[in-house]
Amino acid sequence: xPQNEHIELHRKRHGYRLDHHEKKRKKESREVHERxxxxxxxxxxxxxxxxxxxxxxKIQMKKTIKMHEQRKSKQKDDDKTPEGAVPAYLLDRExxxxxxxxxxxxxxxxxxxxxxxxxxxxxxxxxxxTEVLKVVRTGKRQKKAWKRMVTKVCFVxxxxxxxxxxxxxxxxxxxxxxxxxxxxxxxxxxTFCLPILGVKKNPSSPLYTTLGVITKGTxxxxxxxxxxxxxxxxxxxxxxxxxxxNNPENDxxxxxxxxx
Amino acid sequence: MSxxxxxxxxxxFQDEAGEALGSPFDVPLDITPDxxxxxxxxxxxxxxxxxxxxxxxxxxxxxSLGACVRTLELETEQVVPVVYQPQAVFRVRAVAxxxxxxxxxxxxxISVAFSPTGKYLASGSGDTTVRFWDLSTETPHHTAxxxxxxxxxxxxxxxxxxxxxxxxxxxIFLWDPVTGQQLGKTLTGHTKWITWLCWEPLHLNPECRxxxxxxxxGTIRIWDVVLGRCxxxxxxxxxSVTCVxxxxxxxxxxxxxxxxxxxxxxxxxxxxxxxVGHAHWVNTLALSTDYVLRTGAFEPASATxxxxxxxxxxxxxxxxxxxxxxxxxxxxxxxxxxxSDDFTLFLWNPAEEKxxxxxxxxHQALINEVLFSPDTRLLxxxxxDKSIKIWNGITGKYLASLRGHVSSVYQVAWSSDSxxxxxxxxxxxxxxxxxxxxxxxxxLPGHADEVFAVDWSPDGQRVASGGKDKCLRIWRR
Numbered sequence: 245x246p247q248n249e250h251i252e253l254h255r256k257r258h259g260y261r262l263d264h265h266e267k268k269r270k271k272e273s274r275e276v277h278e279r280x281x282x283x284x285x286x287x288x289x290x291x292x293x294x295x296x297x298x299x300x301x302k303i304q305m306k307k308t309i310k311m312h313e314q315r316k317s318k319q320k321d322d323d324k325t326p327e328g329a330v331p332a333y334l335l336d337r338e339x340x341x342x343x344x345x346x347x348x349x350x351x352x353x354x355x356x357x358x359x360x361x362x363x364x365x366x367x368x369x370x371x372x373x374t375e376v377l378k379v380v381r382t383g384k385r386q387k388k389a390w391k392r393m394v395t396k397v398c399f400v401x402x403x404x405x406x407x408x409x410x411x412x413x414x415x416x417x418x419x420x421x422x423x424x425x426x427x428x429x430x431x432x433x434x435t436f437c438l439p440i441l442g443v444k445k446n447p448s449s450p451l452y453t454t455l456g457v458i459t460k461g462t463x464x465x466x467x468x469x470x471x472x473x474x475x476x477x478x479x480x481x482x483x484x485x486x487x488x489x490n491n492p493e494n495d496x497x498x499x500x501x502x503x504x
Numbered sequence: 505m506s507x508x509x510x511x512x513x514x515x516x517f518q519d520e521a522g523e524a525l526g527s528p529f530d531v532p533l534d535i536t537p538d539x540x541x542x543x544x545x546x547x548x549x550x551x552x553x554x555x556x557x558x559x560x561x562x563x564x565x566x567x568s569l570g571a572c573v574r575t576l577e578l579e580t581e582q583v584v585p586v587v588y589q590p591q592a593v594f595r596v597r598a599v600a601x602x603x604x605x606x607x608x609x610x611x612x613x614i615s616v617a618f619s620p621t622g623k624y625l626a627s628g629s630g631d632t633t634v635r636f637w638d639l640s641t642e643t644p645h646h647t648a649x650x651x652x653x654x655x656x657x658x659x660x661x662x663x664x665x666x667x668x669x670x671x672x673x674x675x676i677f678l679w680d681p682v683t684g685q686q687l688g689k690t691l692t693g694h695t696k697w698i699t700w701l702c703w704e705p706l707h708l709n710p711e712c713r714x715x716x717x718x719x720x721x722g723t724i725r726i727w728d729v730v731l732g733r734c735x736x737x738x739x740x741x742x743x744s745v746t747c748v749x750x751x752x753x754x755x756x757x758x759x760x761x762x763x764x765x766x767x768x769x770x771x772x773x774x775x776x777x778x779x780v781g782h783a784h785w786v787n788t789l790a791l792s793t794d795y796v797l798r799t800g801a802f803e804p805a806s807a808t809x810x811x812x813x814x815x816x817x818x819x820x821x822x823x824x825x826x827x828x829x830x831x832x833x834x835x836x837x838x839x840x841x842x843x844s845d846d847f848t849l850f851l852w853n854p855a856e857e858k859x860x861x862x863x864x865x866x867h868q869a870l871i872n873e874v875l876f877s878p879d880t881r882l883l884x885x886x887x888x889d890k891s892i893k894i895w896n897g898i899t900g901k902y903l904a905s906l907r908g909h910v911s912s913v914y915q916v917a918w919s920s921d922s923x924x925x926x927x928x929x930x931x932x933x934x935x936x937x938x939x940x941x942x943x944x945x946x947x948l949p950g951h952a953d954e955v956f957a958v959d960w961s962p963d964g965q966r967v968a969s970g971g972k973d974k975c976l977r978i979w980r981r
């Protein structure tokens with residue numbers, strides 16, 4: 245083995261022999277025959293070791309060739325029909341495994357005890373007073389600052405009459421009062437425009453609930469008699485809860501999801 | 505008044521439609537139903553006496569007329585109207601044992617159907633084959649291969665000579681039960697899976713040429729099976745069509761997941777009416793004349809031990825089918841019941857009105873299947889709340905609840921005399937119920953997993969059931 249770069253140096257300076265590449269090519273192709281010849285002629289322990297090594301090499305070669313072949317011809321695997329055949333009436337329904345049903349029942353019992361309920365938006369950003377209520381200055385010198393105006397969308401009932409303007413502490417502007425909400429049924433994926441019956445709970449503060457302020461995450465009660473839902477006893481359901489999913493003061497409409 | 509003096513009462517026999525039979529009759533107050541039957545049969549002047557049930561104002565006369573009148577507190581001075589109901593001449597016995605468990609399918613058995621005469625049995629499965637079974641030896645007869653996905657629905661033509669099967673790849677194949685070969689061309693055209701198949705009734709066309717199919721893509725197609733092409737496409741539903749039925753008057757009824765039921769004219773494909781009222785998906789439809797349209801010209805009363813094919817020329821068959829249809833239908837138009845995911849059923853008179861006749865509430869989970877009894881007087885609804893409810897088929901009044909299953913009830917099937925009901929459930933058992941008493945007659949365990957499909961043969965001898973455990977079981981007396 246050359247220990248230095250003198251071969252390369254010579255090649256750089258003087259180039260190759262004229263028949264170098266030809267000779268190289270022919271020598272390489274002869275190598276296969278010579279190898280075979282050696283494998284035939286070898287005897288003894290040397291032969292045993294050589295054959296063992298050669299066998300391992302051949303197995304490896306065969307594997308790589310097969311892999312390449314598979315890559316070239318693509319098989320259609322999706323001819324096989326999927327498992328889990330169900331009749332037509334079960335196709336659009338997700339089956340629940342029995343174990344899951346039991347664990348769900350237990351979880352529901354625990355929640356009932358704890359008083360927590362599942363709503364589509366469990367956490368919403370709490371709105372501070374400075375955001376929701378704007379200070380309105382009154383008085384001869386505009387010094388008094390006890391009046392507040394609501395800056396978010398609100399709902400007032402049907403029979404709402406303002407208190408005498410001199411005494412009302414919270415002003416709810418008519419432009420921000422809404423009566424209807426666009427409610428989506430989560431399973432049917434259909435949206436209906438339903439009249440609001442009342443504000444059940446505003447997550448930011450109980451004050452907002454009494455005022456009727458509707459922000460994102462508020463639970464409102466809507467009139468669902470249009471949908472035609474019925475209880476087991478045959479009575480028509482006409483009110484259901486829905487949770488607001490958008491910021492109504494930015495959009496100009498109230499979008500909510502029905503809580504089934 | 506001595507004890508020998510028996511009180512007498514004037515009664516007027518009336519049939520179910522309210523027409524009077526003969527003139528008012530003077531009978532003793534303690535007359536029993538058998539004697540009433542003799543009298544009524546004499547008045548009806550039929551060749552053979554027909555078994556009858558008697559009702560005074562919807563209360564059945566069980567022991568004697570007197571007991572009934574006393575409980576209802578009717579005035580004995582006036583003429584009491586007594587309604588007579590002819591029962592089936594034959595009586596089907598409850599099935600009690602599993603005679604064979606037929607293996608062969610390599611995936612769950614999804615649909616099972618007996619041919620209209622009860623001679624052949626076909627089953628469709630998730631392994632994409634439809635298998636025909638020989639009923640006399642209870643062994644496999646033919647395996648019909650051709651589908652490329654699960655065979656979701658199968659339907660026999662009313663003359664029993666063809667079977668149509670629809671698969672999840674939206675193709676429909678037609679098979680010959682005798683040879684097991686495909687007849688005609690594959691019917692393609694739908695874009696999503698086939699949910700239901702229904703043939704044109706025999707009395708409208710004895711050649712059994714037209715087939716209607718409904719699919720998840722929201723369209724309904726009417727096919728000509730001889731030419732192998734689609735004749736009409738009915739669009740209108742906005743979501744998957746779950747069920748389609750071809751009525752005996754040439755009207756098509758379809759139910760869909762868009763909460764509506766639509767009525768179409770089969771001749772030109774025009775939409776007649778949209779019946780709205782449900783609050784969630786409408787899963788299933790049942791027509792009062794379903795059973796008679798399914799059996800066509802075959803009369804269950806004339807069944808023999810070895811079921812035979814229908815004989816006679818096309819005209820004769822058509823005539824027989826028409827007679828049977830008119831007899832069952834009577835003078836009222838067909839009524840339709842729809843069962844939905846909103847836990848209620850609606851009873852409609854689709855040929856005439858848009859408004860429902862009755863709304864039947866009471867179930868606590870979605871309703872999977874609704875079926876009229878063969879004599880159209882009763883209605884059974886199977887629900888995922890583990891119960892089956894029986895309703896009056898004419899007024900929609902609630903009659904009874906059949907409880908016993910421990911898990912959702914998937915399918916039900918009536919026996920041809922309307923006395924017995926068999927139900928298959930996801931708890932892997934079948935139960936046979938007597939609807940008159942509302943009690944369980946027979947519990948049939950044996951399946952290893954959920955039972956997906958149940959059918960009672962029209963000659964009343966056998967019940968076939970198939971399920972997730974890949975085997976088809978045949979039950980006999």
